[in-house]
Amino acid sequence: MSFENFSFYMFATVLIGAALSVIFSRNPVHAALSLVLAFFTAAGIWLMLEAEFLAISLILVYVGAVMVLFLFVVMMLDINLNRMREGYWNYLLPALVVSGIFLAELIVLIGGRVSFSKPLEVPAAITVEGNTLQLGRLLYTEYLYAFELAAVILLVAIVAAIALTLRRRKDMKLVSTDEQFSANRENRLKIVSMPTEGGRREDPS
């Protein structure tokens, strides 16, 4: 078995194991951490396909930022596992229907191009100038409108999230930073000159 085959099977095994653990682990923090592992190994497989830009941005965006916030939320929630487990099997039928539809869609989407008898052709790697450059060029020329549209949608999502969660409490004790920065010695400190202890004092007794 060549090194490439070996690493593919290793990544694939870890990926499937991690994905199963996301669903089956009892502890939500374990599930979130397994999802991190799944993203990481998926990036490894993409790297083997020489899609290094996609692989690295998967790690940078999902592992480095999105999952960190996810973990924050999961750690902060006090989830009662026993209550969550109640009626778990009631969801079996809807889950089967949804996953059936999902599988059918996937088969329709890639089924036409794949036959199980002969292996899928991997597109030739871009060796001349690297796919980061190629991808950037395409995004900013041919697919500029789609790219900008995605950016605008993300911006709207950011604004909406902030607008939904921003509530100013009336009794907040926050001091404005401008006020703090404009503080200087003159309005905070008073130097009082007092006589030193040099002179002889009267004995009070």
Place this chain on the structure above:
Amino acid sequence: MIVDFLTPYLGDQLAYFSWTLIKVLAILIPVTLCVAYLTLAERKVIGFIQLRLGPNRVGPKGLLQPFADVLKLLTKEIIIPNGANKFLFVIAPMLSLMPALAAWAVMPFADGLVLSNIDAGLLYVLAITSMGVYGVIVAGWASNSKYALIGAMRSGAQIVAYEIAMGFALVCVLMMSGSLNLTTIVETQRTSLGFLGWNLIPLFPMFVVYFISGVAETNRAPFDVAEGESEIVAGFHVEYSGTTFAVFFLAEYANMILIAALASLMFLGGWLSPIPGIPDGFGWLAAKVAFMLFFFLWFRATFPRYRYDQIMRLGWKVFIPVTIVWLVLIGVLMRMDWWPW
């Protein structure tokens, strides 16, 4: 080549594998030694600043102190707190050390002297270092301690905030050089003018933003609220002892060296010599890294700890706007060809 020498004994694949392993060790062992002596340097420098001597008992002038420290930490007992998640508790220090070491894979030390010269080197470094936050978060959660959890939350929020400013500062660098490859980034700073050609001159605000964000990313003073001992004891690693604590320690210092090395490569011309006529070489890079590391120690001895809300303000409301403005400015300058270099 050594690969050719090994091939008859080990076969093609194994020879290549072991040659890579040797190269990895040739990077990691010096990095670890640097970490050891950085801890000594820190104590000596801070001692000097505070008019003390610093460690001077173990070995000549205290030069063997790091080894004494390592021995002490290795022989101490690892205590796992009640109700802690054992697996995550033990794996958290490794999660924090692994990215700090893995990032060295793409670091060029001189022209052509690099383990893996990949095109997206800068992105790789950003992605790998962004994994470091997991060590802190997992450690805080797995310890089953409120101080550890608070420390982890603080540190996580801080790292995520400063990563953005750091990323934007690096985007300016890659606009200047037109490449994500670290060797190319250094080579595009080569001019006949010596240090005037370095990215430091046109990108000076970005250099400042990058370095301060780097200090915040590594949880060093004055941004070390994650372990603010006056409020939350020692933050995320309060429950760690012995080897597990030593690994966190190692990770923090390895990250410091990494940030200093990246700053030297991207803004200070890496191995290029500052004065035309003097040959380039690894020595220059080492000198620049040492110079940047000195700032880390100097900061720690000089500045009081930031208040938490002001850390967040500095990251989100000062650094990110500054970097965006500079990004646009550089873009306009390049587009208009008003480029003096």
